[in-house]
Amino acid sequence: MPLFILNISFAAVFTLLTGSGRIGIFLFGFVLGYGILWLSSPLYKDTRYFKKLPKTLNLITYFLKELFVSNLRVLWDVITPGHISRPGIIGVPLDAETDLEIFLVANLISLTPGSLSVDLSEDKKTLFVHIMFLENATAARTDIKNGLEKRVLEVMRS
Incomplete structure (x- = not known):
């Protein structure tokens, strides 16, 4: 079991x-x-359970924090008279290789208000993401790569 x-x-x-x-x-x-x-x-021989569960909890905690912060940003944009959003689409190079890894990264991005996975390149190396509050494209790419994608890969590859 x-x-x-x-x-x-x-x-x-x-x-x-x-x-x-x-x-x-x-x-x-x-x-x-x-x-x-x-x-x-x-x-127990060769179990990854004791490594995988803390990483999974780390991913869940990170996602819930991002969900909360992005909800507040979208709420503030909706209730204030002047719009602060600067929407844009960026290409995020992926380290995720399998379909499941790409699926998880893309869907967790889309579940976060203010961001939406739009398309995946033919070679499955670049994910195109629409971001509602795009201030700096390089910083947004880095946030996705070092935040969400890194944690998803830690869980999937551990």
């Missing part, structure tokens, strides 16, 4: 045993299960 499924099962059993259906109890059970599995990690 994969360790993630085992950890989810442990959290579900913990939640049932405590008699509570709250998400906080489930998350506590998940963290407790992760700790127990980590302590018993010498029993």
Whole structure:
């Protein structure tokens, strides 16, 4: 059984045993299960679970922060009389190689308000992104490469 499924099962059993259906109890059970599995990690051969889960949480945290900040920027642009948006389309060279990696990067960009993945080059090396607040194209490319794409690749390749 994969360790993630085992950890989810442990959290579900913990939640049932405590008699509570709250998400906080489930998350506590998940963290407790992760700790127990980590302590018993010498029993598991060739597992990437203990490296992949922290990187996945890092990606989720980064995405939620970006989502919150971009929501505020779009909200401010909508409620103020003078528009501050400077839309533009940039090409972002990708280090992502597989279709799944490209799919995740493109969709996480599109889920963030104020940015939209528009197209992918024929050779799958460049992703074209529409950005609502484009101040500096080079800085925007760097933010995508060193922020979202880097974290997606860490999760997918670990």
